[in-house]
Amino acid sequence: MDSCGPEHIEVLDKKINALGDALAHLGQGTSLKELLRIIRFPGYTTPAEFAFSVAMLDSMALQTRMLEQMGDHLLSAAKQVGREQR
Structure with missing residues (x-):
């Protein structure tokens, strides 16, 4: 390779x-x-604005957790590649 x-x-x-x-x-x-x-x-806020705000904040929190998980997976994969080349 x-x-x-x-x-x-x-x-x-x-x-x-x-x-x-x-x-x-x-x-x-x-x-x-x-x-x-x-x-x-x-x-x-109205009830509709409250619902919209809650949905946006929940989505942002989920995306933040996913971004952290993706970073962890990328780092883990990079460490495996480094080990194979040694």
Whole structure:
């Protein structure tokens, strides 16, 4: 099996760092902090808006768990590849 050259590693390095930066920014939770402030305004939500908000938050939480699981699987697979080459 052919191995990738340095240019492939550079592409992966950039993508991994960009994803890490995006996740770090997301992890600051600034949007959610602002949302917590807004929901306290008098008359913020109707029953329909409440249902929509709950559905969106549940979906975001599920996607966050899936993203964490995907990262774990990617790391686990990468560790297996590294062992095979040694």
